[in-house]
Amino acid sequence: MVEYVFLGRSGLRVSNIIYGNWLTHGSQVEESAALACVRAALESGITTFDTADVYANGAAETVLGKALRAEPRESLEILTKVYWPTGLKKHNDAGLSRKHIMESINSSLRRLGTDYVDVYQAHRYDVDTPIEETMQAFADVVRAGKALYIGVSEWTSEQIEYAHDFSRELGFQVISNQPQYNMLYRVIEPEVIPMSEKYGIQQIVWSPMAQGVLSGKYKVGHTVPSNSRAADTKGGARTIQRFMSDEILTAVEKLEPVARELGLTRAQLAIAWTLQNDNVASAIIGASRPEQVLENVKAADVVIPADVMARIDGILADVIIDDPRLTWENAPHERPAIQD
Template sequence: MNFRHLGRSGLIVSQLAYGNWLTQSSSRSEETELACVRAALDAGITTFDTADVYADTRAEESLGRALKGERREGLEVLTKVFAPTGPGHNDLGLSRKHIRESIDNSLRRLGMDYVDVYQAHRFDPSTPLEETMTALADVVHSGKAHYIGVCEWTADQIRRGHALARELKVSLVSNQPQYSALWRVPEVEVMPACEELGIGQIVWSPLAQGVLTGKYLPGEQWPEGSRATDSNDGSEVLTPWLTDEVLGRVQQLRPIAADLGLSLAQLSLAWVLRHPGVSTAVLGASRPEQITDNAKALGVTLDAEVLGAIDAALGPVVSRDAAATAQSSPTDPAWRLA
């Protein structure tokens, strides 16, 4: 396993992280989750990403059980707060009340005394940013998290949050955006702002929900048991990629990968990890062998000719609209009352 600093912080993370959103949000068994975590540990992965909302809070419990008995100091465990975890009007968002209650509930479910990074899962326009950042700072000052991070915030939101964090003497060290060879939205505004501020990227969906593995072929039925056929497995996130134009372009990457002795998944992960702002890429898995195979992308160097060939192959299907980041969070300050 290779390791990098998380931004300009002192925290070191594995270049590949294991995330259990899809593993635990699907109908897969607890045994599958345990096997995937074990495969991650065997591959040298030390960074584990989850969230309180995944699988209706069950994902944190499952990850905690899977990591039980591991040396806590040798792991970097990340979780998130924002999305609804109960029926009440204060069971969501980034209010002081929700943050303070959510960190205690997350630690209970994980069976841990602290998390390494506590992340604001989206931006909350219904709560003053000062309230949110003060509450997150209190989580750090109380010893329940070492660092704070954000997920899918815009460049402006990150700048404002970072400035407040400095005033409160806590480290906002990470941003977690969607990022892949097909989804390059963060490159436009978010990554440059984070580079300036010393914030590292913990990227999710580096394989574009599995599309960049090449298993979905244009004009053919989706493979049985794949994410595209499982309504409990985040298939709605995958749907926009499942067009003949996108899938056809992805198939043009095959000879590029073959010339390098790589699978499409390994090529796509190497493409993400070549960015100096990326500290770690979060991998999901439906089978433990996927983690073992994907770890072979580590240490692969893609030269300018290969990068140019990837750009030419994907061409017009690459997403670069910076406005897409803002669209991932609520925009109406009254959204929690709706």
């Protein structure tokens, strides 16, 4: 069953399985299927929903808002993000400037059909905007009641420290970071997690199944399923590529008996694994079919024994990616390209 946990050093409780709609709503999945997936999430006990203004250039927020319209707002936690180019993609339509934050929060609220979001997240760090300007804008968004808390996504340990220090000075809370984290991709463990623990910030992790690779659906020598992320030409194939080597797929295949012994699917094992980390509050799952939601939610209260965790580490030892420098190296080092 889904559990409800405090997020960071705050009084906000979120479901430890979060439904997210990156690469699905408004893009890969028809609206009727998207609405059915959200309904399945609600029926499974999920109360927390994650989206972003950039997903399908706003369409994902619109679909999510429609799906949640009949639900009591006080019973939900809605998270969205700001940073990447949106709207007309003109010269001020990206980054974390005061102008872009203020315009983006208003646009997100309109699309979501709500007066506020529970957590407003900086989708990446903006190297072209002074951190003081960004954090003052977030403080004003909170004071205006348009967001209750602030989070970040894919920030380095040093950047998280900046966020903590400035938010404390300005009288609001940064309570979460949203990084990629799974059995294969562990770059947050050496630096980001220790810094987060120091400041009472927790992780809301995306891609707990490594874009579906940890589900076991991809096999060495086999053609990728036609309806899978690896076959998606709208962005899915690009995002999954780092996990599609023969070496990784061979190692992942060896997890099948581990999952079977625990009475889990490999997807459930992958999600449960992320939740064993004390600094992880929630894992984000996506879905193109309601059945996927119903199956993956079963991982919410699974406890993996310590000896099995060690066994997993042994199986994956040669393919684990854990270089903390990748958080910085994979981040944008200038504002994303936009029109002049």
